Amino acid sequence: MFTKTRAFSGFSVNDIAAARTFYADQLGLDVSEEHGMLSLNIAGGIPVLVYPKTDHVPAEFTILNFPVSDIDAAVSELTARGITFENYGLEQDATGVHRGEGPPIAWFKDPAGNVLSVIQQ
Template sequence: MFGNTKAFSGFAVNDLQRAKQFYTETLGLHVTEEDGMLFLHIAGGRSILVYPKDDHAPATYTILNFPVPDIEAAVDALTARGVSFERYPQFKSDEKGITRDSGGPAIAWFTDPSGNIFSVLQED
């Protein structure tokens, strides 16, 4: 039934303008704003909807992953832009916040201003 639809994902934030500033200035994403919502334009011609929600509560899991060819360089660049990386007790992270023993690729988690969890992960 939905095999040929152009599905898209979305998530909420508690401050749309603060989120827009973070996504454009810190993450370097192309962001547009329409009808009081943001659209994050990512590779592949797809967009992610970001909408305001006054009683927003961030998910307790990663909602957006950014595969990168060099996780060390990505973490260094984000750290230089003021991003702090999360450390979870079930995973061992190095001094930069990169986890290499999670059962998958090297990964580092961070949050947006609304507390939504994002990651950068090493491409294979």
């Protein structure tokens, strides 16, 4: 039934204007707005929908991962753009990068409290 459909993902925020500023200005993504919702126009051609929700509750898990080739450079650039990395009590270095099992990864939050990551491929 869905073999030819272009599925897409979405998540909620409590403030569309703050989300637009964060995703466009701080992260540097191509962001468009229509009908009071945002589309994060990421590589691959399938946008991620960001929609307002008055009683928004942030997800307690990573909702969006950004693959990078050099996590140290990505973390450094994002830190310079005002991003603060989360520490979840794992083996993370001083910059917030977890280098244990799996690929190196660092987590941060959007203004609505949703968890995002940069992950080295």
